[in-house]
Amino acid sequence: MVSIHQRIVEDIETRIMGGIWLPGHRIPFEHELVEEYQCSRMTVNKALSALAQRGMITRRRKVGSFVASRQIDRTVMDIQDISTEAELAGHHHSHKILRRKVETLDAATAAQLGETTGADILRLHCLHTVDGKPNALERRIIMLAMVPSARTESFASVPPGKWLLDMVPWSKARHVIRAVSADAATARLLETERGKACLTLIRQTWQMSRTVTHVEIIHPGDRFQFAGDFHPTERGVPNQRSKRGSF
Template sequence: MSAPQIDAVSLDGAGPLYDQIRRAIRDLILAGTWPPGTAVPAEHALMEKLGASRMTVHRALAQLAREGLITRRRRSGTIVASPPASHAMLDILSIPQEVRELGQIYSYRILQRSNGKASRDLATRFELGRSANVAHLTLLHFADGAPHVLEDRVIHIETIPQVTDESFAETPPGDWLLQNSLWTQAEHAISAIAAEAQEAELLKIDAGEPCLLVERRTWNQAEPITAVRLLYPGGRHRFVGRFGPYGSV
């Protein structure tokens, strides 16, 4: 790799050194500066340029590999993975974008946040192993100040360890994941359920009122990234898709 390319790796000085290295390389990949197939600098080259230990550089590259952004091969070295992240993220809709496309003003509130081993109830709700280490968040999204959707989400810390340092004060978790992870598989289900009392109070609807429940899981290869339950007031929402013989259009 030529000097100008390795010189593009620039640290921002925020947080642990391994995560600065991870973010610097991730941003070059997501911006298209390093397209798929680009050779990533060798560990010793990054160590020399960034003044980091081998363990620190190795940890950053290992995390990028888990996120699917790079591919590490023993003989041919490390390259930027294909396809690029921007292609793989297009089908997961951003809730802020969803609201803005309705011509309304978006806002959100974090109702609760915890990190750690999944409780029995949480494991049951999201079909998790009891040893799963997750960040659990509940949020309420608003459109023009009115409740739009209630979000209940877990993010797997083993796959996305940087989530433990993220407050989500500026960006809701769904959009943050679009910016900070790559998914290769997704599972999506929609069902009709009746709102329970606590959910109804938050959504400002009557208990028992019909709601649309959107459940989604994403993986990077075999590694789970996130599972989310999105509860929409049924009378205010509908989901529309247009399809052709070769998929959505």
């Protein structure tokens, strides 16, 4: 049985993740939550403290609690979308949605993501162009239980990665970079040769233990590179300071 404390956490988290409460929105005062959930003030305080520790909300003494800014997450965790990276480097970016379909999560994909089969997902394919040349093919899955507002979003004006960074908080990410050979379909879209070397970034992001999105981004190997600056820590293990791509 779910405790009242956990129910408060999940209810508030759902409203934030679903875009119902946007950054800066004031969370109901403690006495309002006490009345709504018929519980003690200590229980409410415990729930709000847990949300603050996760970075979901910020608490201001004598003022209240508010939905945290997404910008903090992006700066600390250092995830940028393709369009922002291109524009920061002085290039022109555009995108086109090639596929947009709501599906049910199949067994193979569920195992890959560490999720349960049967969940509703939004599957997207998006072609990114930089300075008039295809630069990346994005294949993305969005978990609709975590991002219900994505169900009706067309992504026509804002690419999926940028939209997610602006709309959805997250707490953990994992990157894998690998070299692949372009198959016929990928080569056609990226205007390269079949079998040509490509760089692929695979990224999965979570909010706590639940997947928000999984994306595979394929770049032509001769038009893109991953680069980073590092510095040694006190133990001599290098830490990455920044990541960037050149177009």
